[in-house]
Amino acid sequence: MLFQPVSWAIGLMAAATIGLEIHGQAPRAGAVSGPTMKGVMREKLTNAQTLLAAVVTRDFKTIDQVAERLSRISEMEVGSWQAQPAPPQYRQQAVEFLSAVQDLRQAAQARDIAKAGAAYTKLTSSCVTCHRFGRDVGAAPR
Numbered sequence: 145m146l147f148q149p150v151s152w153a154i155g156l157m158a159a160a161t162i163g164l165e166i167h168g169q170a171p172r173a174g175a176v177s178g179p180t181m182k183g184v185m186r187e188k189l190t191n192a193q194t195l196l197a198a199v200v201t202r203d204f205k206t207i208d209q210v211a212e213r214l215s216r217i218s219e220m221e222v223g224s225w226q227a228q229p230a231p232p233q234y235r236q237q238a239v240e241f242l243s244a245v246q247d248l249r250q251a252a253q254a255r256d257i258a259k260a261g262a263a264y265t266k267l268t269s270s271c272v273t274c275h276r277f278g279r280d281v282g283a284a285p286r
Contacts, residue, residue: 187217192268195248199257199264207260208252214267215245237274244270 191214198206222230222238230238247263 184217184221188214188271191217192271195264195267199260202257204252204255204260208249211245211248211252215242215249218242218245233277234274237270237277240270240273241267 191210195207195210195214197203198210218238218241222235222242229235244263244267247266248260251257251259251263
């Protein structure tokens with residue numbers, strides 16, 4: 145059964161809050177939160193893998209659903225940067241990621257597999273660039 149968007153978002157925010165209270169940690173600059181960043185990244189990776197399968201099999205319904213899910217995850221991630229803003233490089237990659245997600249949704253709605261493939265490439269490129277920056281510069285939000 146699919147989660148309702150509001151319940152899913154509330155559940156994720158509650159889990160993040162509980163995790164912070166249990167571990168007694170405050171998020172670092174640009175972080176979703178210490179204990180949950182790994183979970184957020186794992187969720188993005190799992191959804192990106194599902195997207196690849198959907199693009200390869202021309203499953204436009206799944207492309208649209210998973211792109212919407214990635215959009216919600218990323219918007220919550222970016223929203224967490226309001227208290228302690230992320231470095232500009234991360235903000236730029238978040239914009240690139242969300243742009244690719246929107247391109248995926250548009251391609252799915254237009255049933256255009258070529259555009260879906262290009263948008264998926266753009267999405268994964270933004271992931272690689274952001275993670276490369278975090279490794280090379282060492283300023284990754286945690």
